[in-house]
Amino acid sequence: MSNNIQKAPLLEGLGRLFKIGQIVPSSNVTMETEIPAIFRARETILPERFTFHSSRMRMKKVTQEELEAMDAMSLKCAQELSDAHVDVMGYACLVAIMSMGRGYHCVSEVNLHQETVANDFPTPVVTSAGALINGLKVLGAKQISIITPYMRPLTDKVVDYIEHQGIKVKESIALEIPDNLEVAAQNPLNLLEIYKQLDLTDVDVLVASACVQMPSLEAIDLIQAECGIPVTSAAVCTTYEMMKKLGIEAKSTIGGELLSGKY
Numbered sequence: 001m002s003n004n005i006q007k008a009p010l011l012e013g014l015g016r017l018f019k020i021g022q023i024v025p026s027s028n029v030t031m032e033t034e035i036p037a038i039f040r041a042r043e044t045i046l047p048e049r050f051t052f053h054s055s056r057m058r059m060k061k062v063t064q065e066e067l068e069a070m071d072a073m074s075l076k077c078a079q080e081l082s083d084a085h086v087d088v089m090g091y092a093c094l095v096a097i098m099s100m101g102r103g104y105h106c107v108s109e110v111n112l113h114q115e116t117v118a119n120d121f122p123t124p125v126v127t128s129a130g131a132l133i134n135g136l137k138v139l140g141a142k143q144i145s146i147i148t149p150y151m152r153p154l155t156d157k158v159v160d161y162i163e164h165q166g167i168k169v170k171e172s173i174a175l176e177i178p179d180n181l182e183v184a185a186q187n188p189l190n191l192l193e194i195y196k197q198l199d200l201t202d203v204d205v206l207v208a209s210a211c212v213q214m215p216s217l218e219a220i221d222l223i224q225a226e227c228g229i230p231v232t233s234a235a236v237c238t239t240y241e242m243m244k245k246l247g248i249e250a251k252s253t254i255g256g257e258l259l260s261g262k263y
Helices: 031-043 064-072 074-083 094-098 104-118 128-138 152-164 180-184 188-197 217-227 234-246
Strands: 017-025 049-057 088-091 125-127 143-148 168-174 205-209 231-233
Touching: 017 031, 017 074, 031 049, 031 217, 031 234, 049 074, 064 074, 064 094, 074 088, 074 104, 088 104, 088 128, 088 234, 094 104, 094 128, 094 152, 104 125, 104 128, 125 128, 125 234, 128 152, 128 205, 128 231, 128 234, 143 152, 143 188, 152 168, 188 205, 188 217, 205 217, 205 234, 217 231, 217 234, 231 234
Parallel strands: 017 049, 017 088, 088 125, 143 168, 143 205, 205 231
Antiparallel strands: none
16 A cells, blocks of 8 residues: 555544545546545445545547547646645546557556656556456456447447457447537436447446446446346446555445445
């Protein structure tokens, strides 16, 4: 466990207080609602407490060009969050990482962590791309199906990225919404109907949103109860990985199988 996590203050009558940092696309509004919601739900059953802090990278349209330009800004964001001495840092854009090439989450995590080291406050770093891969492996997924809001070419890159990590993608739905704010405006309960377009035979896990901007949290437990297999999302996997990096129990009252406390 890194030294800064050990320094997290103990609140009187409660558990430790952790600062959660997020590197967020400027037009993203979902990660700053879904991740805190999962942590707040956890607070109802476990003693630790959390505050949330963000730094933003410019991005309005989900295109290859804007994603590449945005990713270049992530190092400055890591510096800014490091100034706040956050206890864990999450890069909250899955497709920005996956569009940069196979395995890029490993490169990004090292680069961002080095910024915190250079700023004299070494901080664990999670990317939503790496967290999704890890979460699927924790769930034992060999074959999955996914739903994305991306245009088909970007969705195909996400599929290729996941399969390069050793997990087969049986089917993918691309909703083809290029405007990032429109992605955030989607009703998560629509996923209760959208997922039914997928054949889940021999599928181990359903990724209800392979995008941290497309809301899905309200639907995850409902879909899981209905379809009978584990259901997750990029946001849920990111939260799980953050909890693991903090050295606390990865559990909440919402967020599907991965946050059930079994893992």
